[in-house]
Amino acid sequence: MPRALPYLLLLPASLFLLVFFFYPFGLVIVESLTRGGEWTTENFSRMTGHWKFSSAFWNTIWLTAIVVPVQLVMALVMASVVQKLKTGRSGLLYIFAIPLGISDLAAGLIWLAIFEQSGFLNSILHAMGVVDQPRLFLGYQSIWVIFLAVCLAEIWRATAIMMVIIVAGMGLIPKEYNEAAEVFGATRWQRFIKVTLPLLRPSLQTALILRILMAFEVFAVVVALGGTTLPVLMGETFQWQFQLQDRGVAAAYAMVILGLSVAFSLVVLRLLHVPKGARI
Amino acid sequence: MSDVTPPAPRPEEVGRAGRFLFWAGIGLLVLWVLVPIWFLFVNALSAPSEVTSFPKRLWPSFDMASLQFFWNFQGVTRALWNSVKVAVLTMILSIGMGAPAGYALSRFDFPGKEFFRVLVIMTRAFPLPLLALPLAVMFIRTGLDDTVLGLALVHAMLALPFAVLITYSLFSGIPVELEEAAWTLGCTRFQAFVKVVLPLALPGIAASAVFAFVISWNEVFAAAVLTIENRTLTAFLLQSLNVSPLPLKFAGGAALVLPALIFIFAVRKYLFAMWGIANR
Numbered sequence: 001m002p003r004a005l006p007y008l009l010l011l012p013a014s015l016f017l018l019v020f021f022f023y024p025f026g027l028v029i030v031e032s033l034t035r036g037g038e039w040t041t042e043n044f045s046r047m048t049g050h051w052k053f054s055s056a057f058w059n060t061i062w063l064t065a066i067v068v069p070v071q072l073v074m075a076l077v078m079a080s081v082v083q084k085l086k087t088g089r090s091g092l093l094y095i096f097a098i099p100l101g102i103s104d105l106a107a108g109l110i111w112l113a114i115f116e117q118s119g120f121l122n123s124i125l126h127a128m129g130v131v132d133q134p135r136l137f138l139g140y141q142s143i144w145v146i147f148l149a150v151c152l153a154e155i156w157r158a159t160a161i162m163m164v165i166i167v168a169g170m171g172l173i174p175k176e177y178n179e180a181a182e183v184f185g186a187t188r189w190q191r192f193i194k195v196t197l198p199l200l201r202p203s204l205q206t207a208l209i210l211r212i213l214m215a216f217e218v219f220a221v222v223v224a225l226g227g228t229t230l231p232v233l234m235g236e237t238f239q240w241q242f243q244l245q246d247r248g249v250a251a252a253y254a255m256v257i258l259g260l261s262v263a264f265s266l267v268v269l270r271l272l273h274v275p276k277g278a279r280i
Numbered sequence: 281m282s283d284v285t286p287p288a289p290r291p292e293e294v295g296r297a298g299r300f301l302f303w304a305g306i307g308l309l310v311l312w313v314l315v316p317i318w319f320l321f322v323n324a325l326s327a328p329s330e331v332t333s334f335p336k337r338l339w340p341s342f343d344m345a346s347l348q349f350f351w352n353f354q355g356v357t358r359a360l361w362n363s364v365k366v367a368v369l370t371m372i373l374s375i376g377m378g379a380p381a382g383y384a385l386s387r388f389d390f391p392g393k394e395f396f397r398v399l400v401i402m403t404r405a406f407p408l409p410l411l412a413l414p415l416a417v418m419f420i421r422t423g424l425d426d427t428v429l430g431l432a433l434v435h436a437m438l439a440l441p442f443a444v445l446i447t448y449s450l451f452s453g454i455p456v457e458l459e460e461a462a463w464t465l466g467c468t469r470f471q472a473f474v475k476v477v478l479p480l481a482l483p484g485i486a487a488s489a490v491f492a493f494v495i496s497w498n499e500v501f502a503a504a505v506l507t508i509e510n511r512t513l514t515a516f517l518l519q520s521l522n523v524s525p526l527p528l529k530f531a532g533g534a535a536l537v538l539p540a541l542i543f544i545f546a547v548r549k550y551l552f553a554m555w556g557i558a559n560r
Contacts, residue, residue: 003390005384005388005395005469006384006387006388006390007384007390007392009380009381009383009384010381010384010385010396011382012376012377012381013378013380013440013444014381014396015401016377016436016437016440017399017400017403017437017440018417020411020436020437021403021406021411021435021437023418024411024415024418025406025411025414027414027418027438028410028411028413030297031413031414031417039351041495069528077305077309078309081302081305081306081309084302086544090548092306092310092542093548093551093552094545094548095310095313095314096313097310097316097544097551098313098541098544099313099316099549100544100551101494101498101540101541101543101544102317102498102540102541103497103498103500103514103535103536103540104498104500104535105498105500105501105514105517105518105533106320106498106533106536106537106540109320109517109529109530109532109533109536110316110317110320110533110537111316111528112529112530113316113319113320113322113323113533114316114319116526117334118331118332118333118334118335118336118526119336120319120336120338122334122335123334123335123336123338126335127335134335154312156312156316164551164552167552168552171552180337182439209405211390213404213405213407216407217407217409217501219500219501220500220501220514220518222439222520223518223521224518224529227521227522233408234501237410237413238501238504238505241413241416241505242504242505244301246414250413251413251414254407254410254413256436257309257407257410258406258407258410261405261406261407262405262406262560264404279488
């Protein structure tokens with residue numbers, strides 16, 4: 001009995017993972033490669049043949065490429081600031097962490113309140129005398145403004161998650177390393193680059209993987225701000241599943257997102273590899 | 281000409297300027313996080329006619345008409361109630377399965393332990409909301425389609441990896457010696473767990489349960505794919521985005537944000553411990 005106990009405790013979670021993780025992923029792979037019960041790549045050719053595919057793909061990639069580096073820098077700044085604080089630390093941390101609890105849909109609506117035609121951006125511009133009439137920001141004539149609004153909303157919403165991981169990681173770095181560097185005359189910047197950042201690699205790894213995955217899954221923010229004007233991969237998946245009722249192509253889209261996620265996770269793991277012996 | 285060169289600023293002046301910049305930076309970051317949320321609540325707490333008017337005031341009129349309109353809108357109360365039901369079920373399912381697994385990982389050494397741990401961590405490299413696509417078919421076959429339980433199962437899959445890793449670190453933080461002392465005093469393994477370990481771990485478990493609740497409460501994609509009649513609040517808001525008037529959107533957004541704010545505040549003490557350790 002004692003020997004079986006750990007396995008019994010793991011059983012519910014393992015069974016659940018099997019039924020609701022491995023089995024459905026098997027299904028989605030099969031679904032993307034079959035059509036009407038036959039093995040085919042038609043789902044993929046239909047997907048790539050559709051005029052929205054390449055813009056959805058590149059919009060997603062560009063969003064990730066712009067948003068994630070900005071967030072990494074902001075999260076590092078926020079974490080360093082919090083580290084230096086002596087009073088009011090927990091209050092500031094709570095404020096910085098607030099967006100962590102806010103759903104992507106709500107974040108989209110929050111930024112809609114700013115960017116819509118009678119919204120706060122127009123009101124502020126009007127009060128400053130920049131515009132006399134409210135301007136339409138989120139129309140299809142100016143996709144780049146929608147793109148910018150989505151970027152801002154994403155940066156606003158999801159920096160917190162990286163910040164929290166980085167703050168926790170910084171807490172694990174022994175103070176002695178930094179003190180030693182200080183004794184040898186390293187400036188604050190040198191200490192940050194040569195001591196803190198390298199020791200932070202495991203946390204950076206986690207933060208980047210989580211964040212890049214979330215960026216590939218961007219959906220509700222885009223729908224809230226631009227409807228279907230700005231196509232992204234997850235939005236197209238939803239469209240094919242729901243509006244066009246074509247599960248095969250939706251599954252093909254899912255495979256693209258999955259492939260991107262796994263590929264980029266591996267890249268991050270490789271770039272920020274920490275040898276076993278060098279961990280703290 | 282050497283007397284023309286300005287005198288180098290004294291160190292204390294540099295320090296003062298630096299401190300000013302530091303606090304100004306903190307102030308900017310705090311505004312960056314809080315002002316957008318403020319705008320959303322200004323809209324939610326103003327009358328519908330004010331929400332669509334231009335230019336806007338930066339202070340709400342505390343007119344409840346928008347919220348009333350939202351509350352009385354067809355299907356809103358039902359969606360809210362569904363959101364609560366799904367989130368509570370998610371909480372129970374993920375902790376119910378995750379906590380035993382976390383306990384097993386922290387207290388036993390057994391073959392396959394590392395495999396299970398890596399498996400759980402690995403699930404994070406997959407875009408989990410996509411699971412909703414194949415599961416939609418599976419649920420139609422089993423009669424779980426468009427039910428609260430079906431969606432809760434998918435949300436539990438999102439929350440389970442966190443529940444396992446968080447409870448793992450929680451139980452690891454409670455010394456085994458306490459349990460062993462209880463055994464020598466005649467407690468069975470189960471009694472020792474209930475009387476000694478559980479009271480110590482309960483606040484942390486409650487915090488991770490709240491976390492599971494927030495994950496479910498905020499989830500958009502799977503909810504929108506899997507529910508038609510029994511929509512959650514996020515699914516309801518998403519699917520009525522292109523038909524609903526602005527006041528409804530903003531009141532709905534505020535209804536989404538408020539519980540999340542309260543919950544994050546409730547677990548703020550555990551936020552960093554949970555993310556920091558669970559993510560290594």
